[in-house]
Amino acid sequence: MPYFTDKQTVLEDIFSRYPQTEQGRRSALMPLLREVQNALGYVPEAQMEEISTLIGTTATEVKSVMSFYSTYHTIPTGKWHIQVCATLSCALAGSDALWDDLTETLETVPGEVTPDKLFSVQKVECLGSCGTAPMLQVSDIGYAECVTRKKLHTLLEHLKNGGEFVPDTRVPVFMQGGQQLDALENEVGGRTADLEPLPMPG
CATH class of the missing domain: 1.10.10.1590 (NADH-quinone oxidoreductase subunit E)
Incomplete structure (x- = not known):
């Protein structure tokens, strides 16, 4: 339909x-x-x-x-869709080991959802937070940054036990009436109408 x-x-x-x-x-x-x-x-x-x-x-x-765009999905995802950045900055900071730990802990691979419908995983290109590598994005809510093995397992346990994800940084998603909003429709940043026009050369 x-x-x-x-x-x-x-x-x-x-x-x-x-x-x-x-x-x-x-x-x-x-x-x-x-x-x-x-x-x-x-x-x-x-x-x-x-x-x-x-x-x-x-x-x-x-x-x-x-x-x-890694934020759009063509197959069903879990309640918490965890995307691990795999580009150079994150890879050098240990994202490959983080990815292995994540998939082994959840016993899942890309394209699958865990039996409890809570988790799905995806390896993605740069998420734009290279200075806080390794990092990951949870659903469209925001980033977990400087993620260690301990931080990852603490996060997974928290979500498994019914907790909500509290991001280190929220992900801006779209503009509405000149105002950038995050995934929860909270206003972030300034309005485009408030920006000064760029000076013309000459």
Whole structure:
């Protein structure tokens, strides 16, 4: 069943943020993907097709955009989706050993969800916190930074026992009305309207 059939108000809100042009409709791709993933935990094939029709593009293009961002998932994930940064800074700081420890402890691999539905794992490219390597991201909430083996196991036990993830740094996700928001829709940073225009050369 199409996801957006009974969500016309949601569609109107998303499309209202962009110019009413062909390119403007295509600009709504990422918020539409986010809407589906927030509700379902991932973006199924049927919803990729649905979104492509809504914005006037192809499902192949939608998949291409999704493949560029590690935050979009094409398969179901656990309640806590743990993404370990594997690029150079984190690798030099021990992310490979962290990854091995994580997958062995949870007895899972990418593409699987633990039997209790709590965890899934993914190795990703740079998450933009090289100065706090090794680090990982939990779902779309935020980062755990300078992660040691002890810190990892403390975090896993906390989440297994029903605790909530308290990030060292929250992940900014999208702009709304010129204001950057995090995954919990808390305002972060300044508004784009408050920025001074760049001086023109000459």
